[in-house]
Amino acid sequence: MQKDGDRSKVFTRRVVLLAGGKALLVTLLGARMYYLQVMEAEKYRTLAEENRINMRLIPPPRGRIVDRFGIPVAVNRQNFRALVVAERTRDLEQTLRTFAGLVPLTDYDHQRVLKESKRRRSFVPVTVRENLTWEQMAMVQVNAPDLPGVIIDEGLTRDYPYADLASHILGYVAAVSEDDMDGDDPLLQLPDFRIGKAGIEKVYDLPLRGKSGASQVEVNAVGRMIRELRREEGEPGHEVQLTIDMRLQDYASRRLGTDSAACVVMDVHTGEVLAMASMPAYDPNAFARGLSTKEWKALAGNPRAPLRNKALAGQYAPGSTFKMAVALAAMESGIVGPEQTFYCPGHLTLGNHRFHCWKRWGHGHLNMVGAIEQSCDVYFYEVARRIGIGRIADMARRLGLGADLDLELPGEASGLIPTKAWKSATLGQPWVQGETLVASIGQGYVLATPLQLAVMTARIANDGLAVRPTLCRQRVADGRLITEPTPSFDSVGVSKQAMAVVKHAMWRVVNGDRGTARGSAIDVDGQTMAGKTGTSQVRRISMRERETGVRKNEDLPWKFRDHALFVGFAPAEAPRYAVSVIVEHAGGGSRFAAPIAHDVMLETLRLDPSRRRTPDELAAIREAPPPTAAERRRRAEAKAAAAAALAEATAETAAEAAEGSPGQGGNGQ
Incomplete structure (x- = not known):
């Protein structure tokens, strides 16, 4: 009986333990279910929805x-x-x-x-x-x-x-x-x-x-x-x-044609870039759809560099277009006045070295206006020898050369305005006076972009306002577009009297009897153009070649020919637009760059992009369709014919240039 009682107690204890364990398990299961279904309901509802619904x-x-x-x-x-x-x-x-x-x-x-x-x-x-x-x-x-x-x-x-x-x-x-x-x-x-x-x-x-x-x-x-x-x-x-006038952009691009060239047109008062053409170019539609390997190799291997924006990233010796900066530096220093004359016998001797003028027999006695009009190299050699490279470099930078202009495009080149300190720091060599003479005609180490040359011309035309170029009427701030207010510009710090002398000299270049660009003069209802030609060498002419005869540009391989440049503004009587043109490896600026600038400026004056339009005029402009491929070809042929006719008109200037010999390190015209 005692044994049955003990057995009953053990059984009861086991039942209690088993029931307690089950109760504990049920409690834990219930708590877990409560946690998952109540506490974590939102989480698992979301997970279930995401398994079923995609965004x-x-x-x-x-x-x-x-x-x-x-x-x-x-x-x-x-x-x-x-x-x-x-x-x-x-x-x-x-x-x-x-x-x-x-x-x-x-x-x-x-x-x-x-x-x-x-x-x-x-x-x-x-x-x-x-x-x-x-x-x-x-x-x-x-x-x-x-x-x-x-x-x-x-x-x-x-x-x-x-x-x-x-x-x-x-x-x-x-x-x-x-x-x-x-x-x-x-x-x-x-x-x-x-x-x-x-x-x-x-x-x-x-x-x-x-x-x-x-x-x-x-x-x-x-x-x-x-x-x-x-x-x-x-x-x-x-x-x-954009600030671009697409009609003018179209014209400038087609006028450059198949040449490796660039052209910039800008408003001299606001800095708005109205056209910036660089040719040859590429079709961005090909990139949008995806270039083939063959297409990419054709673009990348083209010696005329269609992928490079020559107007912004091309750096060239400015040649005689740089002479305005030297003239302003001379007048502002007080060392050389506009009426002071120098004699040009066709060369200048410095030590045992001879620096040549582009005109072999010289220009005779010239003052500043005459020297710019006829692009006399010896005159500017004499000026540079007196004022030094420091004053020239300072004036060039004030005119917008040798530094980034912060245009709203990547890849801008800064050019180069050399100084004694620059040469010492970069090349570890002292500056020599002969390099000052070469720099005075825009050769040697001097480099500028077509955009910088347009800015320099604009700052001269507007009497010294430090305009900066712009391509867009908005700017980006925190990913948003903000409309830019009308800018105000400081002065470059050059007297209006000095600017007037240079502007008159540039007018004589195009309209004077001895001007190097007289074949490209324009007259639109009494409105004329002022400008300056430039020809920059890409190779050095040896003394042996001078003695035996300098080879003509057309007899040289393309890559060894001179670059042709021209800068100008119009109307000369009340400046509004500035233009710069460079044609790579073409030859003389008066023969190849000035005619292009002539045509582009005529079109600019005709379109007058800066003039305010009525709503009806704006609607008519916007409704005009882009030119077809056939229309573009027709225009290109017409421009080529016009260029040939204008080239004949400048034959006298070209013949005069042929009489001379390029200057040491540069061609004056």
């Missing part, structure tokens, strides 16, 4: 770029793409072969589609061809029964209506690279998204890009889209307005 980005339309009158120069056009869904076709290779019979498809694209279809899920579309024409798209649609799995997708792609006419200004867009992934913008993750890679497209990329939209879609367990639940459109990119 997809919608790229916004890229903002337009327009010229000063609202003419679109970078827009978005409809883009048709052919996609293929592998699971909807029994034989992908056969489908691609059929597609290639309707729309050209390279072997590379054929293999790419096969590889991508194997790498992706079978229901994910793969791009077969982009940028289909309307006819190609229609052909694919008509033959849809023979193209199982092929679908047409419609989107937007960047388009440049004027092709190469403003490519160095606008730049281009291209696919996002790994180096561009530093930002936190989710748009950069989209496989077909494109961003600005050069020019205005790059500098103003953020405001042009806009903000993405979002699409909420329902998907199944493997990610297949079932239906779209909600859609929010993005914010289109902002419109960027």
Whole structure:
């Protein structure tokens, strides 16, 4: 009996322990269920929704770029793409072969589609061809029964209506690279998204890009889209307005033709760049669609450098266009006055070295105006010997040479204005006086860009206002566009009397009886042009060559010929526009650069871009379509004929130049 009681106690104890354990487990299970279903309900509800609902980005339309009158120069056009869904076709290779019979498809694209279809899920579309024409798209649609799995997708792609006419200004867009992934913008993750890679497209990329939209879609367990639940459109990119007049840009580009050349036109009072042409150029549409290897090699290997913006990044010896800076430095120093004369026998001897004038037998006695008009080298050798390189360098910098001008484009070159300190620090050698003489005619170490030469000319024309060039009427601040107020400029610190002497001398260059550019004079209702020619050597003429005869430019290989330059402003009576032109390896500035400047300035005065327009005039300008390829060819032929006629008119000037011999390190004209 005692034994049964003990057994009962053990059984009871075990039952209690087992029941307690079960109760504890139930309590723990209940607590866990409460925690998961109540405390963590929101978290798991979200996870469940995310497994069922995906958010997809919608790229916004890229903002337009327009010229000063609202003419679109970078827009978005409809883009048709052919996609293929592998699971909807029994034989992908056969489908691609059929597609290639309707729309050209390279072997590379054929293999790419096969590889991508194997790498992706079978229901994910793969791009077969982009940028289909309307006819190609229609052909694919008509033959849809023979193209199982092929679908047409419609989107937007960047388009440049004027092709190469403003490519160095606008730049281009291209696919996002790994180096561009530093930002936190989710748009950069989209496989077909494109961003600005050069020019205005790059500098103003953020405001042009806009903000993405979002699409909420329902998907199944493997990610297949079932239906779209909600859609929010993005914010289109902002419109960027340039100071460029596209009509003048078109004219200047076509007037330069096939030459390796650059031209800049700017407003002398506001600094607005009205045209900046660099030829040859490239078609930014090719970059937007994707360059082939062959196309890239053709551009990169072209000796005339179509990818380089020569107006901004090209650095050249300014030649005789630099003589205005030397003249102003002389007058401001008080050492040489405008009426002081020097005798030019055709050369100047310094030590045991002879520095030549471009005119072999010399110009005789000349004052400052006559020396600029006839571009006498010996006169400026004498001036430079008296005032020194320090004063010349200081004046050149005040006129905008030798430093960045902070234009709203990447790749700007700063040029070079040499000094004694610069040579000592850079080359470790002392400055010699002969280098001052060479610098006085814009040769030796002196380098300038066509943009800097236009700025120098503008600062002379406006009596010394330190205008700075600008290409855009807005600036970027925190990714937003802010309209710039009308700028005010300080003075360069040169007297108006000195500026008047130089401006009169520049007027004589174009309109005087002995002016080096007299064949390029203009007269539009009493409005004339003032300017200065320049010819810069790219090779040194040896003494032996001088004794046996200097080889003519046309007898030299292209890369050894002189650069032709011209700078000018008009109307000379009330300056408004400045122009600079350089033609690489062409020859004399009076023969090759001045006629181009003549034509461009005539067109500038005709268009008068700075004049305020009425709403009706603006509407008429904006409605004019871009020139067709045939129209561009016709214009180019007309400009070539006009240039040939003007070249004949300057034959007398060219003959006079042929009588002389280039100066030491430079050609005066």
